[in-house]
Amino acid sequence: MSAALSDIAVVDAGAPASALRPALWTMPEYTGSLAALEEKERALATRLTGIAGRFFRARFATSLAAEDMVLTDAILRGTQAVRAGIRVFTLNTGRLHAETLAVLDEVKAHYGYTVEQFTPDPEAVENYLKKHGLNAFYDSVDLRKDCCGIRKVEPLNRALSHADAWMTGQRREQAVTRAELPFEEMDDARGIPKFNPLADWTESEVWAYLKRHNVPVNALHAKGYPSIGCEPCTRAVRAGEDVRAGRWWWESKDSKECGLHEQNIKH
Template sequence: MTTTQAAAALAHRAAALDTAFGRADLSKRLAGIVAQASGPVVFTTSFGLEDQVLAHAIATAKLPVIFATLDTGRLFPEVYTLWQETEERYGILVRPYYPRHEAVELHIRQNGITGFYASRDARNACCDIRKVEPLGRALAGADTWLTGLRADQSAARGGVKLAEADVARGLLKVSPLIDWTRERALAFAEANDVPLNPLHAQGFVSIGCQPCTRAIRPGEPERAGRWWWEDDAAKECGLHVGPDGKLARSKPAPAETRA
């Protein structure tokens, strides 16, 4: 199969999932996503609100999904506590993927321990080393990638669909909570006693590496606390952008068409 044919096949599968499960509830969506997969399904979690909702739904349904996380080496202590609590609560193993130590050591020698504050290029390089490259290993051989993206997290994410063809990685990328609001996710977590990071209650809405995350102020968008020193509304680290450097690869659906 040529690259063009493979891309077309992925796009066809993504469209079929959108049609079949665009208005389905979470349990049916997840079951349908797993059923259509022709290979491993990998769920990458950072233990945020949305990821914890998905972890609960996947684990309680006992779906054959691989749990993976990217341990950048600079996470909040609360994340590690929640990691252990989540594994114990649901009887799962979350596979860790770490950055290559040679790359981290070279980057710090060249830029300093907090050099990512100095320039956009240095910050992007740090994200590439600590997140993007390990993600490639986490998704190696996967057919379907599950993420916790929501369309209303930022303007850049507003155009993401339930399912998309990730041609660069050769897999199907699916965001089962894409049409959920934060309030809906919080209500689900409360109703199901889902373990959450206590930092959320302190204003840390979107949690990444400790040096690159702050609590948001009243009225700020969800991802304002990520890389706050950069004047960029997109607020992305590179995990979810396409080859063109853009996150949204389709036009946002009209609000009235979203479930």
């Protein structure tokens, strides 16, 4: 397993304490024009209106991190048809950061909306723990995917059991596994269309939107976390690193998907 950020060696032992810590990721500054951002927002609203108009039971799976808060805001401040037509839910894996869970209360206070939570099957979790141990996911990709399967994929399948389409906050810029991400694709595993409305958004556009509309955000972003998953599988990243470098950091960057978006990995 890779060393934690706090364990990274530095060459100048006599440097001030602040210099001994690696610079962490910070929220990017938007350098585009307001007109360009407004056009991106209008295009997003059109996409959401189109999804709500085509499907009766569309669902949005939010991780409660930055991109997904853009979509949450756009849905909950959208037209009545969009707000009624796209239900927002999250997967509470049982191993999320306290900061992530706090976002649920912030959404309720800010929008008057309760995000539905889907949790893992307790028996499946208990069986995994008895057989492999609490943190066996560090030992192999297969054991990590087994854990993700129990805590994320199976609850997602239940959440989408009656859906006729679903949405994610994925972006092409996030990782090599998402470089060719389309706006609309078929989720072959579940037999329904899957939409990625922010596929062509940049990281700076995401943060410009969040600031412009005063959207509640996960407190971990201010601590160097651009991408946030379960607590033991997520860490802060250095400035300049891939935004998903802190997700399953001990694995190859070509396999960093949990099963929710398995089609992103080229076999």
